[in-house]
Amino acid sequence: MIEADDKAASNEREFDTVPEHPIATTRQRTDESRAERNRAVDSLRASLSDQEILTEFGIDLSQIAG
């Protein structure tokens, strides 16, 4: 019985890493892709104003969150 308890305790310790939940995974993906999006928008803004971007390409950057 003691041996079983030891095994059980050992087994518990073996699994002390909490897994990443899918919600955390997808939120992390969202954060990463938003950061990449912001860099791409900054790159576009390097040569055109927001108004020019809107007029030329139709992209309304005021609707894009940072």
Place this chain on the structure above:
Amino acid sequence: MEREVAETVVRATREEAELRARDDLDQLRRQAVEAGRERSRKIIKITNINTSTGGISYNPAGRLLRDWYLHVYINSVRANLGQPNEAIDAQQVQDTALLLERVRPGAEPLQATSAVDATRKIAVADAAAAVARIIERLADAGAVRAIRQAPDHRFDSDPLRVHVTRHWYQRSYDRTVEEAVNARHAPTAANDAEMVHVADALVTREARRLLGHDGALVLPAYSDGLRIEGPAADAAMKMFNHTTLLTTSQIAGQEDDLACLDRGGSRQEPAAWSLDAPAISDRGSDTRRIQ
């Protein structure tokens, strides 16, 4: 409960949960696509209206980039959900940039490429946000469906069997969702040993730890030492390493939301799919209003 009956209950519960999870994923994906269409109209305008003169002009670049946005968005949503999709590659970016140069000959090639790239990344970010919303909603849906699957009166109101069945349903439902999003550390597919373990609990009316804290199966040789005492709802929760009790009172108020999935309707307002957060500072100002 006879072992044969228990094994049938375990198998049927798993199959029902997996089927429901796939249906729910598909239903929410369709809603997310509609939210993407709405979003494309909001962020990419195809008509310029000069408020000074009242003149209206068509912007073919906006039409092209709106189509491009939707193409990237829809395929990114599907990719993030493990569904068949068309990969967006560098050639497509280049081809779209060339088309944009034709409809906007005044724009420099680098600007056209940059606009296509930015639109692509806006779509990818929106798709990621949509999938995150889907997964959040399914986390609630799985719990509600689990309780529906095993109401309090099932199994002659035996609380342990009821709660073990609920958590087994939730585990099977969640696993299907996790596999769809390719979540890291996703549990392995249900195997025979796992189903035998759950069937054991239904037969003996004893909960023993099935999963470790990392979601991995506890080896059968160790599980004998991991018998869980206490109230049935709590013991079943610990058996599956879940963190939330599955009690009937928990689903109060969530039935309407679930009914939306069941009917295949779209109770969720577009705002509920808000794919973005507060707007960044508007650096430009002009008298023009653009739609």
